[in-house]
Amino acid sequence: MKTKLVTAIVAAAIAAGPALADLKIPLISFRTGPYAANGIPNADGYTDYFTLINERDGGIGGIKINMPECETGYNTEKGVECYEATKEDAILYQPVSTGLNYQLIPKASVDQIPIHSIGHGRTSAANGAVFEWIFNYPTNYWAGASVAVKYLLEENGGDLKGKKITLVHHNSAFGKEPIPTLEILSEKHGFSFNSLAVDHPGQEQKSQWLQIRREKPDYVLLWGWGVMNPVAINEAANVRFPLENMIGVWWSGSESDVLPGGESSDGYKALAMHAPGSDFGVYDDLKKYVYDTGLAAGNGDQMGTVLYNRGLYSAMLAVEAVKKAQEIHGVAQVTGAMVRDGMEALVVTEEKMASLGFANFAPEIEITCSNHGGQGLAAVRQWNAQTKSWTMLTDFIAPDAEVVDPLITADSEAYAAEAGLELRCN
C-alpha cells in the first residue's frame, strides 16, 4: 500500500514537473574597457529589476526570467559574437550600443527577435512601417537634439540668431546621429553650428577644447559615452567654458561622468529621459527583495545613479512588453515575435508606472505599429556639485515634430529602398 502510494506520488511529481521553462532575455553588457564606468550601472539596474520580478512576483506570468550575461567591452565584434551565442530562444535584446544596434538590425529580422534600443541606436527605427523588429522608445537622438535646441531657445527668449552652438561628439555612429538634425535646426533658427569629433575612447580631447576656447561658442552639446564624458567636462572646466552652457545627451549625464570633476562639474546640464535619484517606490521593493537578500548585481554601489535608473526603466519596459505579449496571445511562454506584438501595443500610463513604483519617473508612452519611437519627450536637468544630485530644470519637452518627423520618414524610406523592404502597418 505504502509503495503504491509513494510510486503514485513520484509518478505524479514527474508528470507534473515540466521542463523548467523560462523567459530568456540576454544581457549584452560592458563591465570592462573605457566605457565600463557607464556600462556597469546600466547592467546592474537591468539585472536587479529582473531579479526583483523573479523574487517578488515569481517571474512574468509565472515564468521566471533567465538573463545570461555576455561581456563585450563595448566592442561591436564581441557584441555580435555575444548575440550569436545567446540568441537561441531569446525573446528580447537591449544592446545599449549604437554600433551593435546597426549590426543587429538585419539579423533581428531574420532571427525574429525584437531589439529595443532605448534612446539610442538607429534613430529612424522609430518608423515601425520600415523597421519591423526595432524599437527605440521613449525618445531618440534627433528628438533629443531638437529638445536641447528648444530649451536653448527658451533660455534666449525664443531667439538664437547669431549664436554659436558646437557639438562635441564621439566619433562613431552614436555621436554622428544628431548632426543632420542640428544642421537643419541651425538653418531654421539662425544659429551657426559646427561639430568636433572625438576619437574612441575619448581620452584625448585637448585639441578639440583648445579650438572651443579659440572659437568661444555660446553653447556646447556633448554626445559622449564612457570615459569621454568626464574628460570632456574636465577639459571644459580647464578652458573655463561655463558649464551651465553645456548640455549633454542623456547618455552623457550620469554620476560617473560628473563626480570625477568634483566642484568644477557644478552647473553641468544634461538631457533627461527619466527622473534621477532614488526617491521611488520601486527602491523599497528592491531593498527588500534584492539588496537585503544579497542578490544585487555587481558591487551594489550604483543605486540611485542616473544610469542605474535607466537600467531599471529599460527592464520595466521590457517586463511590461512581455506582460502585454502574454495578454495578447494568451500564453505565458512567449516567443520573440509575440513580444514584438506586445511592444507594438504597449501603453504605459502614469497610473501603471505609479503602481509599479515609478511614480513621476518618466512620461507616458504609447507605441503603435508605425510608431516605434514613442513620443520623443526629454527634459533638462542640472548637476549640483555641493549636494551631489541632479535637479530637474524643466518638465518633459516635446521635440519639434516639423523637423524631426520628415527626417525620420526620409531616412527610413531610404533604408527600405536600399534593402528592398515593403512598408507595413497599412
Place this chain on the structure above:
Amino acid sequence: MFYREAGDFKTSYQDDAQTFPIKFDRYRYYVVLLVAFAVVPFLINDYWLNAVFLPFLIYSIAAIGLNILTGYCGQVSLGTGGFMAVGAYACYKLMTVFPDTSIILHIILAGGIAAGVGMLFGLPSLRIKGFYLAVATLAAQFFLVWLFNRVPWFYNYSASGQINAPERTVFGVPVTAAETQPWAAYLICLVFVFVSALIARNLTRGTAGRKWMAIRDMDIAAEIIGVNPLRAKLSAFAVSSFFVGIAGALFFAVYLGAVDAGESYGIDKSFLVLFMVIIGGLGSIFGSFAGAAFLVLLPVLLKNVVVGVLGWPTDLAAHFEYMIVGALIVIFLIAEPHGLAQLWRVAKEKLRLWPFPH
C-alpha cells in the same frame, strides 16, 4: 613509426620539389582539406561560424599577408588595420557602384586596390628600416582610418558613417547580409583561404620568396648579388597588402556586415595580426594559421571555460582573458621565439624518427 619514409623514392623533379614530399604529410593535408570542405559545412551553426571559424579564416589570410611582409621580407608593418580598411571600403564602393558584378570579383579587386595603397605606403621602406619603418606604417594606419572617417564619399554620405554590405549571392546562394546560411559564409571564406595559402606558398618558395628572404637577411648583400631592392620590397608590400585587403573585405562583407572604420580597423587590429604572426612564427605559412588559431580560439575557449563552466562573473572573465593571453604571449616569446611553427617543425622532426631518439 608514423612517417614511413622507407621506400619512398621520387622519380620526377615535380614529385621531389612538392610542398609535402613525405606521404604522411601529404595525406594528412588531404584529410584536413576533406574535413574542411566536406564535413564542417554540414555541422556548422551560427555560433561556431561567428565565434570561431570566420575570425580564424579571415585572420589567417591577414596573417599570411603580414607574414609575407614581416616574416619573409623583414619589413615591419603596423599598418595592417589600415590596409584591411582599404580592402573593406574598396569592396563596399565597388559593391554599391557595380551591383550586378559578382562579389568574388569585387573582393579580388578590393585586394588589388589595397595592394596599390600598400605599395604607396611601402615607399618609405626604400629608405628606412626596422623600427622607423614601423612608425611610417603606423602613420599609414592612422591616416587611412582618418580618411575613411572624414571623407563622406567613402561611406556613401550615410548619416551614421557606417558602411553596410548589401546582399550578394554566389551561384544564387546569399553570402553577405543577414540571410546568409552559416555554411555559405564559411565556404566562401574557406575558398579564399585555400587559394591565398596556395598562392602564398608558391610565391614564397619561388624566386620571389627567395628575393624577399635575401632582403630580410641582409639587404645590402642582396643588392650586391643582383636582387633589385625596389622591386623586392614594393612587391612584398603589394602582395602582402593584396592578402590583407582581401581579409579586410571578407571581414566587412561576410563576417560583420556593417563596419565603422575607427572601431573595426583600428590600431588593435594591426597589433592583433602582428601578434598572430609573431606567435605563429615569422616566415612560415603554417605559422600564420597557427597564430591565427591561437589568438582567435584562446579567448573563446577561456570565456566558455571561465563563464560557462566555472560560472564566474563576466567582467572577471574578460580581465582574466587579457592577463592570460598576455602572459602566454610573453611565455611564448621567451620559450620559443620562433613561434608555434618552430614547435611544429621540431615535433615533426622528432616524429619522423619516433620511436627512435635520433
